[in-house]
Amino acid sequence: MAAIAGLGLIGFRWGRGKALAAMASGISMHSRPQQYGWYPVVWMGLPALGFALGMALLSVTGVIAPANEVVLMVSLAAGAVGLSLGLRAIRPELRARNALDRTIRWLLLSAALISIFTTIAIVLSILFEAMRFFREVSVWEFVTGTVWSPGDTFLEAAGRGDEVSEGSSFFGSVPLFAGTFMVTGIAMATALPIGLLSAIFMSEYATPRQRGIAKPVLEILAGIPTVVYGFFAAITVTPIIVDIAEFFGLDASYSNILSPGIVMGIMIIPFISSLSDDVINSIPQSLREGAYALGTTHSETIKKVILPAALPGVISAFLLGVSRALGETMIVVMAAGVRPNLTWNPLEDMTTVTVSIVYSLTGDLAFDSPQTLSAFALGLVLFTVTLMLNLLSTYLVRRFKQKYD
Structure with a gap:
């Protein structure tokens, strides 16, 4: 890479120097000297880097494994010719x-296509393995079944091998998605009001000094590893929830789904x-001033003008x-456990997809076993759910979007 960079520097100086010499002799050039300097660099870099990347892909796929020295020499030769x-x-x-300009446009298009092809490859890799699973398990049973018991691997991994029953394998995903939606609902019920009210305070009420302190402190939460949140949920929040439940005469499990939901909400x-703070700050000040001119109070302006916008x-x-x-994943594993349980009670233990x-995928079964392939089926359904959420987000944003001049 250093050799190619050095060759590119030489090409840039030669190209610019050639253009400057022509201009000094009175010849009118179409472009600027720097652009003539970059022109041979592009001619040098594209074949050299293209050959090196092509050899790397062939080596990764196992088609051919040339020596690094050979790749370097051929890349330099291709660069020198270019x-x-x-x-x-x-x-x-x-x-x-x-x-x-055309080269940069093609490079940007290539970057966009890489992202698109990567997404397509991810979807296809999940889809093909999920199809192998659905050849052995009914789609209807998977989507509507209320019992998830794929075998003894999960239970033994959880230290509950005594619960294993011979010849029992059920792949009903409803308990898993029920736990997923339960913990997500609890998390959003915690995060949305606190996050939105915090954004309103920082953008509408806080002084610059208060905002300068509160915003970085809030954003520190985004940098805490999820395993730390898992410890916090299991060691601190769960005992508190159990004690509160006992005070009101309720029976709460130490692996309840409420604890990871609350902690996940804190993380979000x-x-x-x-995001809400940035959106509120981007609203034109003229809307606020117009509302004040009509006699509305600060709180009424926020409720009737700022929040709708x-x-x-x-x-x-x-x-x-x-x-x-x-x-x-990590917070649920550490605080809620791995037992699939279909219930409406957040004080009981549940698990997620x-x-x-x-x-x-971490068990000791063969990769082509239904227990292992079930992970791809779950991933496919979860991907479909998130895709529908993204589509819903796009529709709602376009539906409620307003343009301000």
């Missing part, structure tokens, strides 16, 4: 600026608060938090 052709092409009529607060951004922040909660995916 550099020579680029330097020879520098003439007064050469439109170097247009050529560079910075996402809601930061910020609604698209708040919806986006909310759905981003939902997607974050749907994919969380992501936890089951982790346990199915």
Whole structure:
């Protein structure tokens, strides 16, 4: 890479120098000297880097494994040939600026296509493995079944091997998604009001000094590892919930789903608060001044003008938090356990889809067993749910979006 960079520096100086020399002799050039300098660099870099990346892909896929020295020498040779052709092409009529613009446009398009193809590859990799699972398990049973008992691997991993029954394998995903939606609902019921009210305070009521302190402190929550949140949920929040439940005469499990839901909501607060704060601050000041001129109070302005104008951004922040909660694993593992349980009581233990995916892929069964392939089926359904949420977010934002001149 250093050799290619050095060759590119030489090409840039030669190309710019050739253009400057032509201009000094009174010849009118189409583009600027720097653009003529970059022109041979592009001619040098594209074939050199293209060959190196191609050899790397062939090596990764196992087609061919050339020596690094050979790849380096051929890349430098290709770069030198391209550099020579680029330097020879520098003439007064050469439109170097247009050529560079086209190259940059193709590079940006390639970057976008890489993202698109990566997404397609992820979907296809999940879809093909899920289809293998659905050849052995009915889709209807998977979607509507209320018992998730794929075998003894999960139970033994959880230290409950005595509960294993011979010949029992059920793949009903309803308890898993019930736990996922339960913990997500609790998390958003915690995060949305606190995050939105924090954003309103920081943007409408806080002084610059208070905002400078409160905003960084809130954003610190986003940098805490999820395993730390899991410890906090299991060691601190769960005993408090159990004690409160006992005070009111309720029976609460030490692996209840309420504890990770609350802690997950605390983790999501910075996402809601930061995005909502940015949206509220982007609302034109003229709307506030117009509301004040009509005689409204500060609180009425917030309720009748600011929040309706910020609604698209708040919806986006909310759905981003939902997607974050749907994919969380560590907090649920540490505080709620792994038992699939279909219940409406948040004081009982439940588990989520992501936890089951982790346990199915970390067991000791063969990769092509239904217990392992069930992870891909769960991932496919979870991906579909998040995709529907993203589509809903796009629709709602467009539905409520307002333009301010």
